[in-house]
Amino acid sequence: MMTCSYFRANLQPGNADAAMLEHLRHCDACLDFAMNVDPDLFFRSLGGEELVPPGGIDAFVGDVMSQVRVHDAEVAITPRHAVSAWQRWAIAATAIVGITGATIAYRYEHSVPARQNVAQTLLSVPAAKPRPAITATKSFVETYSSHDATIVEMPNDGSDTKVVMIFDDKLPADL
């Protein structure tokens, strides 16, 4: 340990080495002297001290170890992630690409003017008249007479064709 007389004799502004600082930090008698020689030592005098947390080191270490045990217990009961970090990134990237693609496709369908024109052109083409569907393959009945039949004539809308409903138990099955 450096003596006070040695410290005072050798202290010059800006030349405080580790040994001098060590002396300064433990010697209250030299503190005032040092301040007058080199004011930059004002706050440097605070260092070097072994600081102890409130309650002491044993209590502090005990607290830290119990926190570590609590932390480990929490980690043990928390389910581990089934997927690793890069897999999570890959899933996120796929989802983003999917959503972006779907958005682009949706906007393309609803906002591209060219497609609207095409749609309008298609609408302006006269639609082909649908061919009359062949609903009956059997011959039309021109005349029919029977004593047991009930013949109902449907109201006519003015055309030449007459629709008649015939109810007869003796009517041939193929008619």
Next chain:
Amino acid sequence: MAAEVLRMIPTKETVELDDRQLVEQIRQGDDRAFETLVRRKTSKVYGLCYRVIGNSEDAKDISQLVFLKLWENLEKYDATYAFDTWLYRMVTNVAIDFMRSKQSRDNAVNSNLRLVKTSIDPEQTVTVQRKEVESVFNAVSNVLSPKQKTIFVMSEMEDLRSSEIAKVLGCRESTVRNHLFNARKLMQAQLKRRFPEYARLWEESR
């Protein structure tokens, strides 16, 4: 003779493992090695936290948080680097984060408490008391940003070189020197304003 031979054989209690060896043992699942490491580094971690934060209870909480983070991240430690540098980096990150959130809280709540008047006559001769230096430091260092204060504490009180501080903070040495220069300037100005009795020390000697 036999007793002397026995005394020379290192036992588990007598062997002082260095930090890297302790980390290796912790990685192999030895909880007691972690306890030893915490015990060994408590003063260092708490001291830095206390200097930066300026409050013993907050410093204790932050120190515990640092050790918990250390436990969580020990697998990431690269043994080719000095353990203390890695530990200091963790301490400074946690302490700076805490200071930033505290500063924004304090700015919102206590902005008027910064105006502290000193009753001491500037012409009065001052005898420097260590305890007073500490309270003066806590008062005037409030003008520094969390990073400036951390650098100032590491340089002036922990006696770390600029190159070591740069490694801890992951920045250039010139950045550290800049922060240090600005910190000293700001603190001297603050000292003149709030504690003129101490500021006279500078004026007289320059």
